Amino acid sequence: MTTAPSAAARAFLDGPHRLLIGGEWVDGQGRTIAVENPAREDALTEVRAASLDQLDQAVSAARSALHGDWSRLGGRDRGVILSRFADLLEARADLIGEVMTLDNGSPLASSKMVVRHLAAELFRYYAGWASKIAGDSFQPSLTARPTLDIMVATVREPIGVVGAIVPWNAPPGMIALKMAPALAAGCTVVLKTAELAPLVGDLFAQIWIDAGGPAGAFNLVHGHGEDIGAAMAAHPLIDKIAFTGSTAVGRKIVDAATGNLKKVSLELGGKSPVIVFPDADLDAVIPAAAMACYLSTGQQCMAGSRLFLHADIHDRVAEGVAAFAKTLTVGDGLDPDTVLGPMISARQKARVLDYIAIARAEGATPLLESDVIDGPGHFIGPALLTDVTPGMRIEQEEVFGPVLSVIRFDDEDAVIEAVNGTPYGLSGSVWTRDIARALRVAKRVDSGQVGVNIHAAMSAETPFGGNRQSGWGREFGRDGLDGYLKTKAISINLGPKP
Structure with a gap:
């Protein structure tokens, strides 16, 4: 089975990789970024980062568009452009998906699904909202001015220039998740x-240009987080930062944003629980619990990396998950048999192996050892650890790899205490046939999303985001649009009350 890039992907890789600033393609003037294929450890291409001056130019272009051509378009016209963008995403899904796989190692089928069933759907969903942004009107109770007839009208306005900073694990979806609602709201965007x-x-x-998007409404810069990303977070002419990434970087963004008190939305780390009670459908639980953790080789914020098993079914489910995990093929994402691709980098692979070693030293028992695959590529097989107890580092900290920790429990109150005992609160799931218990437990789990007999049930309409150190704000759904809007109240004196 060949895993060489297609002719279309090869032509793209061999072509120029520029910045888009004010509708023009320009060569980056910053550091050279060597782009590696993590499945082969060979160079795909090179990208030149933006310089700080070029970042300023991109922000200026976005601010000009905010008060220029983009601002003159009504919601319906913005929606038409976003709908056209969605159509072009679908038409080019094979190429975009393949580039994602080459870039970060994801299995090709998963990469194409991210384009078609996440990115394109998000653009269509928010295209529909663009023409439906409306305020309200009401008569206030002005007790200090009882003789005046006052009407208040509220107006929903774009928050301004948005700096969108996205991670590497699912670029099409992460870009769409920032770009679509921001543009639907009438904001302009600088994407890093x-x-x-x-x-x-x-x-x-390129799709933005082909969809007829006005120059400057969307701008693209490349760069490292420590220079271009940091400069965006501190930039006085950026009105909001929308960031997905690690909690540590999220804290730095918050600190940098205080200069002009820009708005910040953060989707950060997670340590999501999968809680299984004895009456659950265990035949459904076993593959679902495995893939809740191992999907995307564990390199996803929603990963169900803590599996809480009631003592009555602990051994059966743990052994079932380990057996299922052994069937998952690890390999190059271009191979159609691959289920788990590589780690994104040698550094991330070493980090995951370090966490496994720490867990063993703290008393965890490997029920499934993680295979370290020889040869090129940052490959590591799935691991499953039992005898994990609350407070161990493997139970507390985000690993971002294919490592599943199994924690035994006997009591509902005790498991809720353990589930909520990390700094994170992003996702989670409860597995039981008892609907009263399902709802009771789901309400007590302190996270932004909880599934019942399903993990990470995401859709364009369903709000998603974290509590505590898993982030600020919500994405997806109406909540995701609201994060790019500000409300203005206009009070109108109609004269004396009749």
Whole structure:
């Protein structure tokens, strides 16, 4: 089975990789970014980062468009452009998906699904909202001015220039999740791609041009987080930062944003629980619990990396998950048999192996050892650890790899205490046939999303985001649009009350 890039992907890789600023393609003037294929450890291409001056130019272009051509379009016209963008995403899904796989190692089928069933759907969903943004009107109770007839009208306005900073693990979906609602709201966008997987951003920028998007409303810059990302977070002419990534970087963004008190939305780390009670459908639980953790080789914020099993079914489910995990093929994402691709980098692979070693030293028992695959590629097989107890580092900290920790429990109150005992609160799931218990437990789990007999049930309409150190704000759904809007109240004196 060949895993060589297609002719279309090869032509894209061999072509220029530029910045899009004010509707013009320009060569980056910053550091050179060597883009690696993590499945082969060979160079795909090179991308030049933006300089700080070029970032200023991109922000200026976005601010000009905010008060220029983009601002003159009504919601319906913005929606038409976003709908056209969605159509072009679908038409080019094979190429975009393949570039994502080459860039970050994801299995090709999963990459194409991210384009078609996440990115395109998000653009269509928010295209529909663009013409439906409306305020309200009411008569206030002005007790200090009882003789006046006052009417208040509220107006929903775009928050301004948005700096969107996206991660490497699912670029098409992450870009869409920032870009679509921001543009639907009437904002303008400066997108910074992840330096480990920057290439999909180029394809989105070209689609923006082909969809007829006005110059400057969407701008693309490449760069490292410590320079271009940091400069965006501190930039006085950016009105909001929308960031997905690690909690540690999220804290730095918050600190930098205080200069002009820009708005910030953060989707950060997770340590999501999968809680299984004895009456659950265990035949359904076993593959679902495995894939809740191992999907995307564990390199996803929603990963169900803590499996809480009631003592009555602990051994059966743990052994079942381990057996299922053994059937998952690890390999190059271009191979159609691959289920788990590589780690994004040698550094991330070493980090995961370090966490496994720490867990063993703290008393965890490997029920499934993680295979370290020889040869090129940052490959690591799935691992399953039992005898994990609350407070162990493997139970507390985000690993971002295919490592599942199994925690035994006997009591509902005790398991809720353990579930909520990490700094994170992003996702989770409860597995039981008892609907009263399902709802009771789901309400007590302190996270932004909880599934009942399903994990990470995401849709364009369903709000998603974190509590505590898993982030600020919500994405997806109406909540995701609201994060890019501000409300103005206009009070009108109609004269004396009749």
